[in-house]
Amino acid sequence: MADNTKPWRIVAVRRLSKPQLDTLSEIADVSYFEDITTTNRADFMSALATAHGLIGGKLELTEAMLAEAPLLQVVATISVGYDHLPLEALSQRGILVCNTPDVLTETTADTAFALIMATQRRLVELSNMVREGHWSAHISSAHFGTDVHGKTLGIVGAGRIGAAIAKRGALGFSMPILYTAGTSKPALEQELGAQRRSLEALLSEADIVCLSVPYNDDTHHLINAAALAGMKPTAALVNIARGKVVDEDALIQALRRGQLRAAGLDVFSQEPLQADSPLTAMHNVVVTPHIGSATHETRDAMAQLAVDNLVQALAGKGPRTPVNERHWRRTNNTQEG
Template sequence: MTRRILVFREISADQLDSLRADFEVDYLPHVTDADDPAFMDALSRAHGLVGASLKITPALLDQAPQLEAIASISVGYDNYPVDELTRRGILLCNTPDVLTETTADTGFLLIMSTARRAIELAELIKQGKWTESIGKSHFGTDVHGKTLGMVGMGRIGAAIARRGALGFGMKILYAKASPKPALDAELGAQHRELDQLLEEADIVCVTVPLTEETEKLIGAAEFARMKAGAIFVNVARGKVVDEAAMIAALKDGTLHAAGLDVFEKEPLPADSPLPHMANVVALPHIGSATHETRTAMAQRAIDNIRLALSGQRPLSPVNADDLNDG
């Protein structure tokens, strides 16, 4: 029997052709709602899923009696009920490694553009308001030599820290991660408890995954602990931060500025004040959004689903060991 795959994220023509050579493929790259009739119809016949950005619920899994594996085109897998997938014997895969450096570039872009007020000052020129030499009211703050506090020190966190330490001579602190002796030696990084890090860092950058433990990890109390003039950057998940508390801290000056690639609700609601705040740099979740990286992520997902449906271990499984234990 030829296996059937539902692809619900855009992939290249060559990648689609390679899948069609071995599988029956339902290609729905522009689906934004799992209740879409075409998606539900294809899901009912699918042995494998390849895609991202749709919330997969137990109720949806009930409509997929033949499903054996899911290859998410993402590192994060908070859109998937991992325990439920494991219980049903469904293998979940993700795409670590291939987007690490690109996402770290985005993180450091936010650090630089927020500290130096790049977007705000570029708008000054666009609006024809640059009529005299820039004075103190438009000065930014240096990045080199400052203290960078990483909340999370996985692959992406370490890559951002490496840019800061080796490229900008920054002191690196990290929390919400186990001690990393190799990084301590390489970068001079120092492990801290979260409260200590918040009190010491000039720039706080969040890269932890979204879990029950990290949801709203950074709230009003945490913002209040940050140094006067601190900059906050989030390239993790929007729900790791209490967004209302962050907005309040930005408005009252508790927090100097924020660089954000992720939000509690995406796309950002039209009534959100964040895009209109001069001390905020807001990006539309572009962490891995380059041609090279998105192509590589899709290819990793394709390789994962191909291996999974042939009974082999995928390159980057999430719950394979738990399935084997069961």
């Protein structure tokens, strides 16, 4: 039953700890859903119909759902990306969207470098060889990997995460750094000696290409058949961005034809990745289940940031990491608190 003494109603979905839920409960009547299924979807929609705030991970929100949520003021997604949300429709309605950048930068960069190491040194393939009982003699050159130190690392998208990956490569492994970005990055160039390139030039020069761009219309299938054909046949592709940044069918074909030596993938066009995907059967492909930010510490920090954003926004104050604050302030005539 709703507590009429509290001014707000919040719907929370996934990833929130008890202390975080307690924080929300101090200011609002909270409806918490560990997951949204066919069994509880009607209950979720009923709660959303009277909600002022929505918070959670992997939020599924459509324009049709918005039409049934007339009181909604703030959506706090526990993620950096917000391509799963109808941002334009939310902005038109004056609904604030907040995300959780920064707190996952280092962890996601760690994941990227783990994939770099795994693809270069064939860690998963050779570990499976041992587990399956096929290590019966000293390994031959057929099992050799490729060095990481000194190789040229190409960063496609030199934002926070891309820059963190570049630092690991340059400072930890003496890797020359190439990057693509909408504007030059003087700090990155000065600190790491990074050099800005066009996408085509980067793909042709880099030994390892790491994707860390946001997903949007401009980056959909940014890495397509033509782009893959422009890479070195000895190169590896690592994707921690979004699955649809890569034309997955074209990638599979490039790997089969030997146009590309290896791939390390944490994201896919369809998630979860289907068990019968050709990618799962390729020894030169490392696949992980979208674990970029999946550590206890980072996920808790992301959730806490989302909680802080939601609480501050409902109080009429400026949240820490808004996405479309201008639309929200204009519609609600909200002043900085």
